[in-house]
């Protein structure tokens with residue numbers, strides 16, 4: 001664990017009843033790093049993301065954000081949580097709010113930003129993800145790819161220290177996958193700290209600094225994308241790659 005770790009999980013364990021879904025997880029993500037998490041369905045990738053944002057509690061171990069251990073509850077938790085942005089497979093936009101309102105709501109309600117300021121910043125972010133012209137529409141009027149780009153702008157509007165993506169392109173029609181990956185790639189290039197669960201191996205190869213391979217609740221391999229894709233060491237990783245590549 002280095003001094004610059006922005007997210008650190010130490011000996012994290014989590015059960016759902018009898019199911020041991022995270023087994024002694026030790027992971028650290030450094031500032032500016034892009035970590036791609038891959039692995040078979042049911043291996044615990046979403047649970048890992050959700051514990052980092054305390055959408056799920058853990059049974060043992062410590063999760064720290066920027067050196068601060070996540071408390072179980074209270075204001076400290078709310079503050080650390082808002083440092084962790086989250087983009088889900090299913091967009092999770094507010095259906096009855098416009099695109100612009102979706103992006104300004106958090107900064108105004110949670111961060112206490114002035115409305116004008118939040119609006120200005122939201123329009124900049126919408127422009128950055130290529131949908132400023134859709135600001136006054138409602139989510140249902142947008143394509144899936146556009147909705148996911150709004151979700152990214154909404155997460156960025158909170159000025160998170162780290163952005164988590166849980167299969168952000170899995171619910172999209174194939175022709176919309178690239179526009180979302182392009183936004184993610186440019187964020188990565190700009191130095192955003194990112195944890196990305198994805199089956200998009202092209203993205204992993206191009207954008208990841210490190211690949212973490214999970215299976216059955218464990219981190220089985222951790223390597224640079226080059227090494228991981230060309231020389232996986234475990235049988236489970238070899239088997240997984242043979243099925244998807």
Ligand code: ADP
Pocket residue numbers: 016019021039040041042043044045046047048
């Ligand atoms: P992945 O994202 O890698 O597909 P998940 O983290 O979603 O894996 O799930 C890991 C395991 O935990 C799976 O066996 C899943 O069925 C189980 N699981 C996930 N969420 C819950 C829950 N809320 N209650 C019970 N079991 C769950």
Ligand code: MG
Pocket residue numbers: 045046047167
């Ligand atoms: Mg999942």
